[in-house]
Amino acid sequence: MAKEQIRQNPAVSIRTPRARVRGLGVSHHGAGHWWVQRLTAVANVVLMLAFVVIIARMAGRPYPEAIRLVGSPLVSLILILAVLSVTIHMRLGMQVVIEDYVHAPATKIAAVFANNFYAVVVAVACLYAILRVSFGQSPV
Amino acid sequence: MAPTARPTVAQPLSPHLQIYRWTWTMAMSVFHRVTGTALYGGTALVAIWLVALASGPAAYGWVAGFFGSLFGKLVLFVYTWILLHHMLGGIRHFIWDAGVGFDRAQRLGLARATLVGSTVLTLVVWAAGLLAR
Numbered sequence: 001m002a003k004e005q006i007r008q009n010p011a012v013s014i015r016t017p018r019a020r021v022r023g024l025g026v027s028h029h030g031a032g033h034w035w036v037q038r039l040t041a042v043a044n045v046v047l048m049l050a051f052v053v054i055i056a057r058m059a060g061r062p063y064p065e066a067i068r069l070v071g072s073p074l075v076s077l078i079l080i081l082a083v084l085s086v087t088i089h090m091r092l093g094m095q096v097v098i099e100d101y102v103h104a105p106a107t108k109i110a111a112v113f114a115n116n117f118y119a120v121v122v123a124v125a126c127l128y129a130i131l132r133v134s135f136g137q138s139p140v
Numbered sequence: 141m142a143p144t145a146r147p148t149v150a151q152p153l154s155p156h157l158q159i160y161r162w163t164w165t166m167a168m169s170v171f172h173r174v175t176g177t178a179l180y181g182g183t184a185l186v187a188i189w190l191v192a193l194a195s196g197p198a199a200y201g202w203v204a205g206f207f208g209s210l211f212g213k214l215v216l217f218v219y220t221w222i223l224l225h226h227m228l229g230g231i232r233h234f235i236w237d238a239g240v241g242f243d244r245a246q247r248l249g250l251a252r253a254t255l256v257g258s259t260v261l262t263l264v265v266w267a268a269g270l271l272a273r
Contacts, residue, residue: 055216060208070190090179090180093180139195
């Protein structure tokens with residue numbers, strides 16, 4: 001019997017039928033990480049190209065014009081979506097890098113914690129700033 | 141029987157980067173991860189830029205002054221290239237995810253296209269940006 005058949009055969013395998021049906025494997029979250037990485041990657045292609053255009057148009061503008069540009073609904077929306085997609089994508093990517101290179105348990109946990117904190121701080125700082133400008137709360 | 145003497149030559153414990161012959165696909169794979177890590181740090185610059193914008197003219201003037209300087213422009217140019225390289229590297233992964241592009245010639249072509257494409261795209265973006273000024 002092939003290895004896969006043994007694994008899938010309830011009479012031989014010690015995996016519970018429930019675990020087999022859920023299909024999440026030993027990590028308990030299946031291919032979720034991989035899938036979200038790809039999902040945000042697709043979103044990033046569109047959003048970051050728009051981001052590059054926005055940055056190019058921002059260059060050299062005086063403050064009030066910069067505020068008007070970032071505060072316009074379309075630009076604010078693109079920036080908010082870009083921040084969400086990018087920070088989720090980069091957090092997942094850095095987690096893989098940490099898991100590949102950091103092996104000591106304490107250091108690894110510290111690195112994963114730091115990765116999460118960094119991603120959240122960057123995301124919240126960006127979103128707060130965009131909303132503040134968008135809602136006209138920035139000092140002009 | 142006496143135990144065999146251990147070899148005195150320093151041997152690597154496991155094969156790693158330094159003993160492989162560099163190939164295009166390997167270089168672009170490593171570069172995809174390096175650019176991803178660089179972009180990870182680069183988002184801090186985006187956060188600083190946006191928070192400065194929300195903080196007022198003084199803070200924004202300081203940040204805009206930095207990015208407008210020669211060094212700032214160099215940072216932005218390299219940032220553009222790294223971003224577009226990582227983007228094309230990701231598209232290369234999508235092609236592989238679809239189950240195609242694994243032939244020897246295709247692998248080499250995709251790896252070269254990533255580097256050439258990102259360089260050309262960066263120059264196009266900057267030329268367009270400067271011409272639209």
